Every structure is written in structure tokens, then in C-alpha cells.
Amino acid sequence: MKKTTLGILLILAVYGSGLLHGQVEVALRIREGVPVIPVAIPAFIAADSSEQAQAAARTLRDIVKADLEYSRVFKPIQETHYRYLRRPLNPDQIFFKDWDELQANLLIVGQVKRGEQEGTLQFEGKIYDVKSERFIAGKSYTAESGLVRLVAHKFADELMMVYGEPPVFTTKIVFCSDRDGNWELYMMDYDGHNQTRLTFNTKEDYMPAWSADGRRIAYTAYEGTSAKLYILHPFEGRRDLVFDQGTSFSPSFSPDGKWLAFCSQEDPSNTDIYVASSDGRNPRRITFSKAADTAPTWSPTNREIAFTSDRLGTPQIFIMDREGSNVRRVSFGGRYHDGPAWAPTGDRLVYVGRVEAVFDMYVLDLRSNEIMKLTEGYARNELPCWSPDGRHILFQSNRFGSTNQIFSIDYDGKNTRQLTSKGQNKLPDWARKSQ
Numbered sequence: 001m002k003k004t005t006l007g008i009l010l011i012l013a014v015y016g017s018g019l020l021h022g023q024v025e026v027a028l029r030i031r032e033g034v035p036v037i038p039v040a041i042p043a044f045i046a047a048d049s050s051e052q053a054q055a056a057a058r059t060l061r062d063i064v065k066a067d068l069e070y071s072r073v074f075k076p077i078q079e080t081h082y083r084y085l086r087r088p089l090n091p092d093q094i095f096f097k098d099w100d101e102l103q104a105n106l107l108i109v110g111q112v113k114r115g116e117q118e119g120t121l122q123f124e125g126k127i128y129d130v131k132s133e134r135f136i137a138g139k140s141y142t143a144e145s146g147l148v149r150l151v152a153h154k155f156a157d158e159l160m161m162v163y164g165e166p167p168v169f170t171t172k173i174v175f176c177s178d179r180d181g182n183w184e185l186y187m188m189d190y191d192g193h194n195q196t197r198l199t200f201n202t203k204e205d206y207m208p209a210w211s212a213d214g215r216r217i218a219y220t221a222y223e224g225t226s227a228k229l230y231i232l233h234p235f236e237g238r239r240d241l242v243f244d245q246g247t248s249f250s251p252s253f254s255p256d257g258k259w260l261a262f263c264s265q266e267d268p269s270n271t272d273i274y275v276a277s278s279d280g281r282n283p284r285r286i287t288f289s290k291a292a293d294t295a296p297t298w299s300p301t302n303r304e305i306a307f308t309s310d311r312l313g314t315p316q317i318f319i320m321d322r323e324g325s326n327v328r329r330v331s332f333g334g335r336y337h338d339g340p341a342w343a344p345t346g347d348r349l350v351y352v353g354r355v356e357a358v359f360d361m362y363v364l365d366l367r368s369n370e371i372m373k374l375t376e377g378y379a380r381n382e383l384p385c386w387s388p389d390g391r392h393i394l395f396q397s398n399r400f401g402s403t404n405q406i407f408s409i410d411y412d413g414k415n416t417r418q419l420t421s422k423g424q425n426k427l428p429d430w431a432r433k434s435q
Contacts (some may be wrong), residue, residue, distance in 0.1 A: 179423025
């Protein structure tokens, strides 16, 4: 696959800126403890009269605003507030008291004009601190007109990074879809746009997982009854066979990029967890129970792995050291818990619990042992994974019919969004790093 390049020029630098006991069944919420930051995003200015520049100014502003609304860090002020401004925005002379009266802590100013080359645009965005009346950061981008969405996402990520947050809006989601008649791997933006097919073969491709650097995808390819583990290099257009002994599935890269955990059934009656180097070499088995041990997920420290096991009779969530020692159970209060995913903040696990025929997601706070029910409904809400900042969760669900689709939800159960609709879509994984 050919990766499109985007020319970026930084015009101004950034300045400044054991067994768990006493588990509570339900908690009202998980507290983040950080208030949202009010942001003013007035209409971006078209610096020339071309229809292209004016349309791009509107699109860029709308996307940046949508990104920040999604962030749970920033909160764009209401559109109706802008009518109370005493004077039009002058990007060359900012009257900070006007924006302070609108109760904005930050001001984002954008200007767009046609680029020097045919079919290109130039966007300049600046970020100001209203309270201290100072410039914080600015960037200038030159890009093809078809890359307006990417430019907007990159600029929104700049604001995230100014406040010490990981970039989210330029990250990618990999998932499985049968929309073209066969189960293949696809990739999309965090908001569901730009859905692109990655694999083209007669095999059925499942269970994709991003590498720590966002450059590789480990996945399982089924051909008949055989399931082999591969690593796809989506931006180079090649793949490598990693493990072909028995049935291998459910890969998971460690956050430091050094290790790959996965499941294998060398014995058809038993599933165990293996750890190999990140290229799949030197695999070693780390679980040896007679039960099914599946769904490994790494802790952010790279020292522990959470997983599912039915070694006590029913599927439950356990944590073990990377070498397979010090195994302890962390899920209680139910007969079926599966599919854990470790938050990048290290303090939470999201997993699936089943009550009768209903599958819902729960978040376990590993410090307080509190559990919050994340979803509610007569559906199968499954296969969760976290955003890079730990504020959002992807999952698959059949809540709107018989087909599975991919959704995102905030860490506290708010703001559910459907991201896919064509065909069946499932098994999402969110890249830790942006492209």
C-alpha cells in the first residue's frame, strides 16, 4: 500500500507546557479528576476568495471542533456564544478580553489559502491562552486538497500534545470485515472515516493487533481448519508468516515493542499462551494448565499479562507475570468473564461479562477493585480495546440488528458512536501511535 505524504512546516515552537478481595459489584463512575478546558474555535478565515479555500476553511474548522469535542479534555464553547462578540476576529490583533468574556480558556485561530502548487492548500493554525494573553503554539501545513481531514486531525493532535496528552486523532483502527465477500483486514481513522481494505486473499483474516510503533499488524489467517499467525506490514505491502504450529490466534504486542503474546493449540483439546520476540521468533509457552488460556493483553509496564482462563470451571480474568508466574484471579461476582484489555493508564481492565444470553462490558479499577458496567442492552457487546489515552473504548456489537458493527464509547459509558455499517465488522484494535 502506498502511503500518502503530507508536507508539514512547524512555524512556531511550543512554549512550555495477589488475590483481590472486597470487590465492589457496581460503581457509579470512574473519576478522571481533570476538568475539561473551554476552547473557542471561531470560523476559520479564508485568506483568498477562492471557493476551494472557503470550503476548506469550513471543513477544517468543523473537523477540529469535532475532534476536541470527542477528546473529553477540551470543550468547544457553544456556537451561540459567538454572537456576543463585540468585534470580528482579527488574527493579527487578538482582543483577549472579548474571548475571556465568553469564558474561553483557549482560542484557536485558523487561516486557509490556496497553495503555490495546483490542487494544494495552505493552513495555518495558532493556539492562544486567553487568561494569560499569550501565544502557545502554531503550525503551518501544505497539503493536497484531498488531505484536509488529515490536516485537521494533525492540528487537533497538536493541542493534545501541548497539554501532555498522547495524539489520538491521527491514530488508526484495524478491524475485520466481510463487506467484499470474504473476511479481510481493513483500516480506518479514529472517527470511522477513510475505511480501507488491507488484505486481498482467499483466506479468512481475523484478530488483528497493532504493533507498538503502529507499523505492523499481527493477525490470524484461516484456511480450512488451519490457523496460522502472520505479521502484515500495511505501509510496505508485505506479510510474514510467524507461527504455523497447530492453531494460533489472538496476538498481542507489548507496549515497548519487544514482545508478542499469542495463543496456540498444539494439542486440539487445550489452548495455551506463548510469548515470542516481536517478530515472532523464539516462541516459548508460558501457561501449562489443562484449561483453555486465551486472550492475552499486556500491561503498560510490559511486566504483566492479563488473560482469560476456565481453569476454575468457568471463564474468568487472571493476571500473571510475563514469564507465566504469579498467576492471580481478578474477576469475581459472575460465572463468565472474558476478553480483557488493559488500559494504557495501567489502572483499569475492560472485559466482557455474560448474564444469561446478554454480553456487556465492564471496567475494573485495579486500585479500588470497583467495577463499572459500561454497556446495557439485550445484545452482544464484546471484544473491547482502549484508545491510546485511555478515555475511549472500541467494541463490536449487534445492538442494532443481526450483524456486528464497531462502536466507540467513552470510559464512563457516555457518547456511544457507531463507526461501521457496511457488511459485518468486528475485532477492532486501536493503534497506540499515530501515523
